[in-house]
Amino acid sequence: xxxxxxxxxxxxxxxxxxxxxxxxxxxxxxxxxxxxxxxxxxxxxxxxxxxxxxxxxxxxxxxxxxxxxxxxxxxxxxxxxxxxxxxxxxxxxxxxxxxxxxxxxxxxxxxxxxxxxxxxxxxxxxxxxxxxxxxxxxxxxxxxxxxxxxxxxxxxxxxxxxxxxxxxxxxxxxxxxxxxxxxxxxxxxxxxxxxxxxxxxxxxxxxxxxxxxxxxxxxxxxxxxxxxxxxxxxxxxxxxxxxxxxxxxxxxxxxxxxxxxxxxxxxxxxxxxxxxxxxxxxxxxxxxxxxxxxxxxxxxxxxxxxxxxxxxxxxxxxxxxxxxxxxxxxxxxxxxxxxxxxxxxxxxxxxxxxxxxxxxxxxxxxxxxxxxxxxxxxxxxxxxxxxxxxxxxxxxxxxxxxxxxxxxxxxxxxxxxxxxxxxxxxxxxxxxxxxxxxxxxxxxxxxxxxxxxxxxxxxxxxxxxxxxxxxxxxxxxxxxxxxxxxxxxxxxxxxxxxxxxxxxxxxxxxxxxxxxxxxxxxxxxxxxxxxxxxxxxxxxxxxxxxxxxxxxxxxxxxxxxxxxxxxxxxxxxxxxxxxxxxxxxxxxxxxxxxxxxxxxxxxxxxxxxxxxxxxxxxxxxxxxx
Amino acid sequence: xxxxxxxxxxxxxxxxxxxxxxxxxxxxxxxxxxxxxxxxxxxxxxxxxxxxxxxxxxxxxxxxxxxxxxxxxxxxxxxxxxxxxxxxxxxxxxxxxxxxxxxxxxxxxxxxxxxxxxxxxxxxxxxxxxxxxxxxxxxxxxxxxxxxxxxxxxxxxxxxxxxxxxxxxxxxxx
Amino acid sequence: xxxxxxxxxxxxxxxxxxxxxxxxxxxxxxxxxxxxxxxxxxxxxxxxxxxxxxxxxxxxxxxxxxxxxxxxxxxxxxxxxxxxxxxxxxxxxxxxxxxx
Numbered sequence: 001x002x003x004x005x006x007x008x009x010x011x012x013x014x015x016x017x018x019x020x021x022x023x024x025x026x027x028x029x030x031x032x033x034x035x036x037x038x039x040x041x042x043x044x045x046x047x048x049x050x051x052x053x054x055x056x057x058x059x060x061x062x063x064x065x066x067x068x069x070x071x072x073x074x075x076x077x078x079x080x081x082x083x084x085x086x087x088x089x090x091x092x093x094x095x096x097x098x099x100x101x102x103x104x105x106x107x108x109x110x111x112x113x114x115x116x117x118x119x120x121x122x123x124x125x126x127x128x129x130x131x132x133x134x135x136x137x138x139x140x141x142x143x144x145x146x147x148x149x150x151x152x153x154x155x156x157x158x159x160x161x162x163x164x165x166x167x168x169x170x171x172x173x174x175x176x177x178x179x180x181x182x183x184x185x186x187x188x189x190x191x192x193x194x195x196x197x198x199x200x201x202x203x204x205x206x207x208x209x210x211x212x213x214x215x216x217x218x219x220x221x222x223x224x225x226x227x228x229x230x231x232x233x234x235x236x237x238x239x240x241x242x243x244x245x246x247x248x249x250x251x252x253x254x255x256x257x258x259x260x261x262x263x264x265x266x267x268x269x270x271x272x273x274x275x276x277x278x279x280x281x282x283x284x285x286x287x288x289x290x291x292x293x294x295x296x297x298x299x300x301x302x303x304x305x306x307x308x309x310x311x312x313x314x315x316x317x318x319x320x321x322x323x324x325x326x327x328x329x330x331x332x333x334x335x336x337x338x339x340x341x342x343x344x345x346x347x348x349x350x351x352x353x354x355x356x357x358x359x360x361x362x363x364x365x366x367x368x369x370x371x372x373x374x375x376x377x378x379x380x381x382x383x384x385x386x387x388x389x390x391x392x393x394x395x396x397x398x399x400x401x402x403x404x405x406x407x408x409x410x411x412x413x414x415x416x417x418x419x420x421x422x423x424x425x426x427x428x429x430x431x432x433x434x435x436x437x438x439x440x441x442x443x444x445x446x447x448x449x450x451x452x453x454x455x456x457x458x459x460x461x462x463x464x465x466x467x468x469x470x471x472x473x474x475x476x477x478x479x480x481x482x483x484x485x486x487x488x489x490x491x492x493x494x495x496x497x498x499x500x501x502x503x504x505x506x507x508x509x510x511x512x513x514x515x516x517x518x519x520x521x522x523x524x525x526x527x528x529x530x531x532x533x534x535x536x537x538x539x540x541x542x543x544x545x546x547x548x549x550x551x552x553x554x555x556x557x558x559x560x561x562x563x564x565x566x567x568x569x570x571x572x573x574x575x576x577x578x579x580x581x582x583x584x585x586x587x588x589x590x591x592x593x594x595x596x597x598x599x600x601x602x603x604x605x606x607x608x609x610x611x612x613x614x615x616x617x618x619x620x621x622x623x624x625x
Numbered sequence: 626x627x628x629x630x631x632x633x634x635x636x637x638x639x640x641x642x643x644x645x646x647x648x649x650x651x652x653x654x655x656x657x658x659x660x661x662x663x664x665x666x667x668x669x670x671x672x673x674x675x676x677x678x679x680x681x682x683x684x685x686x687x688x689x690x691x692x693x694x695x696x697x698x699x700x701x702x703x704x705x706x707x708x709x710x711x712x713x714x715x716x717x718x719x720x721x722x723x724x725x726x727x728x729x730x731x732x733x734x735x736x737x738x739x740x741x742x743x744x745x746x747x748x749x750x751x752x753x754x755x756x757x758x759x760x761x762x763x764x765x766x767x768x769x770x771x772x773x774x775x776x777x778x779x780x781x782x783x784x785x786x787x788x789x790x791x792x793x794x795x796x797x798x799x
Numbered sequence: 800x801x802x803x804x805x806x807x808x809x810x811x812x813x814x815x816x817x818x819x820x821x822x823x824x825x826x827x828x829x830x831x832x833x834x835x836x837x838x839x840x841x842x843x844x845x846x847x848x849x850x851x852x853x854x855x856x857x858x859x860x861x862x863x864x865x866x867x868x869x870x871x872x873x874x875x876x877x878x879x880x881x882x883x884x885x886x887x888x889x890x891x892x893x894x895x896x897x898x899x
Contacts, residue, residue, distance in 0.1 A: 678842075
């Protein structure tokens with residue numbers, strides 16, 4: 001069993017790590033809201049402090065003899081008889097890796113934001129919310145129990161809402177924020193039910209129940225072995241808990257909010273909607289993998305949802321024209337890979353891909369942000385030949401794209417390959433779905449590259465971004481290249497596998513075919529894209545309509561929810577609550593007081609009479625006994 | 626037997642006088658009827674061997690208080706009050722009903738224990754001499770006794786203050 | 800034979816009449832007189848109980864009641880005079896300023 005206790009030094013470090021962004025956020029909201037430089041410096045300081053602490057803890061962790069350490073430090077936060085909620089930090093390889101990604105990528109993106117958001121009026125608000133987000137995300141990652149995790153879960157959702165709607169004066173941004181919030185509510189409803197159900201099955205008496213990760217892990221297998229928990233209940237709990245990741249990691253069919261979330265500032269898209277928050281769902285699956293693993297039905301559901309999300313989103317990315325939305329669909333697709341990896345039984349493969357994806361997807365988004373910053377344009381058809389005017393940006397985008405495609409040697413290759421090997425072993429259909437997704441990935445990212453960065457310029461006066469933006473790009477580019485050699489699976493307790501040549505060959509050919517096709521169509525115009533669209537009009541329009549899922553939701557909301565449920569609620573409020581309840585109380589009071597006022601004549605004798613009647617009643621009552 | 630007869634006689638006189646107190650149109654008649662009630666009361670007190678209190682009753686009540694009433698009535702020169710016949714559900718009607726109800730209830734309470742009660746004549750008598758009362762007042766009831774003197778002083782000052790206010794004082798006028 | 804109850808019944812009758820007087824009369828002087836009637840009823844009960852229980856306390860209580868009644872009548876009559884001077888009426892129904 002790993003050691004649970006934390007040395008005071010590491011405990012102090014880990015609390016600093018968690019609280020630094022919160023302190024920064026509070027300071028920004030209290031003092032920095034009208035001081036732009038102070039706000040940016042506070043946010044950066046908080047984030048870099050966090051990152052420094054994470055590195056330090058990491059250094060300490062590497063000195064351990066075994067990699068199966070689990071340090072925990074918590075304070076009692078809320079206690080009622082039979083139920084205690086603690087707030088604390090749990091450091092094990094999984095959370096430490098995630099913390100490093102969140103704080104590391106976060107620091108780079110914070111730095112990038114100072115330049116990207118320079119002209120924004122709500123600069124300080126942006127950094128305040130971003131710091132709060134960093135704290136919330138660390139709350140999830142470091143949480144030792146489900147309650148704290150849920151609190152962080154909701155907080156990141158809230159920050160995401162604020163940041164998507166950062167430019168709230170723009171109707172589409174406000175709508176997108178609202179949509180993200182709503183969709184996540186639907187998912188979190190199931191998630192919360194799952195947590196409550198988990199609490200319910202965690203012990204026979206209320207005082208034995210717990211939501212603590214380690215206690216659960218120590219206790220539940222025994223309970224299941226003794227037959228106290230039926231396996232169907234366990235499956236139900238697993239599926240309910242999986243609702244959380246479906247919403248947060250935007251898996252089908254609740255993926256609709258993520259493409260719209262691209263209305264937010266691009267660094268936000270990079271940090272929240274690509275590298276960290278949406279990965280929280282995958283992180284959760286890995287954190288409680290043992291729980292999902294006890295139910296084969298849950299596990300296969302997770303795998304299939306992930307696999308289908310991967311290919312369906314990749315298909316959508318093919319027809320998208322907006323650079324950021326292409327990347328958003330790509331994120332969906334890659335998240336699908338991760339979820340599928342967990343569902344197929346390897347959380348380490350999922351976390352591995354999560355880490356490399358965080359590097360190269362943040363890189364792609366920041367490069368896209370740099371493009372938007374330089375050209376004020378994000379429709380790829382209106383971009384072109386950026387390779388010459390924005391060399392740094394283009395170079396980073398190219399590296400990110402190649403890593404995404406899984407070109408050998410780059411980080412994406414190793415992690416994606418691990419998942420493909422896994423799928424090859426476990427499930428043939430999912431394997432071929434994943435391979436097709438890999439081909440499609442190569443095709444859509446190649447299309448974006450060839451349309452936006454090569455070819456002819458469309459008269460946009462692009463200029464390279466300042467070094468404060470290209471700096472983070474370069475660092476992320478390096479990380480995207482070397483991410484596969486850092487030994488992430490080894491750190492998580494899994495030795496590097498031998499290379500499975502057949503899978504490698506298949507995936508490389510899929511990526512190669514995808515890239516080649518995109519080069520032929522968009523690079524060399526060997527095949528006209530317009531003709532292709534005309535030839536494939538029916539599937540193309542179906543994809544353009546995004547499988548009609550948005551329309552379905554709209555129809556449901558307008559025709560069923562608004563008309564019947566909301567209509568009933570409105571009627572109920574008007575008729576029952578307002579008319580009977582609120583006005584009823586007012587009228588009752590009014591007439592009752594009118595009645596009582598009649599009694600209040602001001603004449604002493606009336607009062608005497610009332611008094612007498614009261615006395616009579618009292619005596620009568622007494623003598624009856 | 627003669628005592629019982631006397632009791633009924635006095636009781637009948639007393640109730641009749643009390644009815645007159647409540648029912649006569651002129652206040653002066655009411656006061657005089659009350660005087661009769663006081664007299665009967667004094668007789669009852671004597672019958673109950675409360676001689677000192679009977680004396681006080683006549684001196685203080687019949688003598689001082691009722692004379693004060695008479696003075697005020699003469700001072701204010703009251704006109705006879707128009708006695709309106711009480712209508713159903715009016716305050717007087719309800720008042721009479723309630724008062725009668727009170728009487729019935731009290732009667733019920735008192736009759737309840739009538740059967741096992743011994744005649745008063747068989748009972749031992751309290752030492753109702755002036756000496757006994759004075760002794761009790763000066764020892765056991767000294768504090769209430771002294772407080773009563775304060776009360777009377779307060780009433781005296783209050784009455785003087787109230788009565789001295791002239792018509793020019795318009796505090797009661799709106 | 801004459802018992803305690805005989806006196807108590809008379810006392811109850813006097814008390815009920817006093818209450819009726821308070822409730823039905825309008826003249827404030829009459830109300831004060833009715834109150835005196837009720838005092839008498841209470842006094843009668845006190846004395847009767849003092850006799851029945853051979854306790855001097857009842858007589859002492861009557862002594863105090865008479866004293867307090869004297870004080871009450873003094874203040875009550877002073878108020879009646881004041882009312883008659885200031886509001887020119889002794890009708891209790893017209894004095895409804897307790898209504899506020």
